[in-house]
Amino acid sequence: MSxxxxxxxSAGPGEEAGSLAHRLRNFGEDVFRHLRDTNWGEIDLDExxxxxxxxxxxxxxxxxxQRLARWLQDEAARQQLIVSLEDR
Numbered sequence: 001m002s003x004x005x006x007x008x009x010s011a012g013p014g015e016e017a018g019s020l021a022h023r024l025r026n027f028g029e030d031v032f033r034h035l036r037d038t039n040w041g042e043i044d045l046d047e048x049x050x051x052x053x054x055x056x057x058x059x060x061x062x063x064x065x066q067r068l069a070r071w072l073q074d075e076a077a078r079q080q081l082i083v084s085l086e087d088r
Contacts, residue, residue: 002041002061005069006086007031007076008054021052027079028055034071040064056088 009027011020028048035041041060048055060068069085076083 002059004056004058004088006054006056006088008084010082012082024051027081040068
């Protein structure tokens with residue numbers, strides 16, 4: 001069984017929307033590389049390129065769901081991004 005995590009981004013104090021979209025895309029590329037290396041799930045780079053405030057990771061293996069969520073939170077914090085994760 002596989003699932004989806006929706007990653008929602010919020011702008012920080014004084015951050016402009018355009019800046020957030022650029023940082024969101026960079027984060028998405030990092031997530032893509034991590035998923036490619038770990039095979040924990042899938043991400044659509046076209047969706048990331050069009051995203052302005054959220055994108056999804058799909059096909060997440062049940063056994064890796066918690067590890068992936070923890071990695072996403074840690075990586076977002078490392079990149080100083082404000083995110084919330086919605087498990088679907």
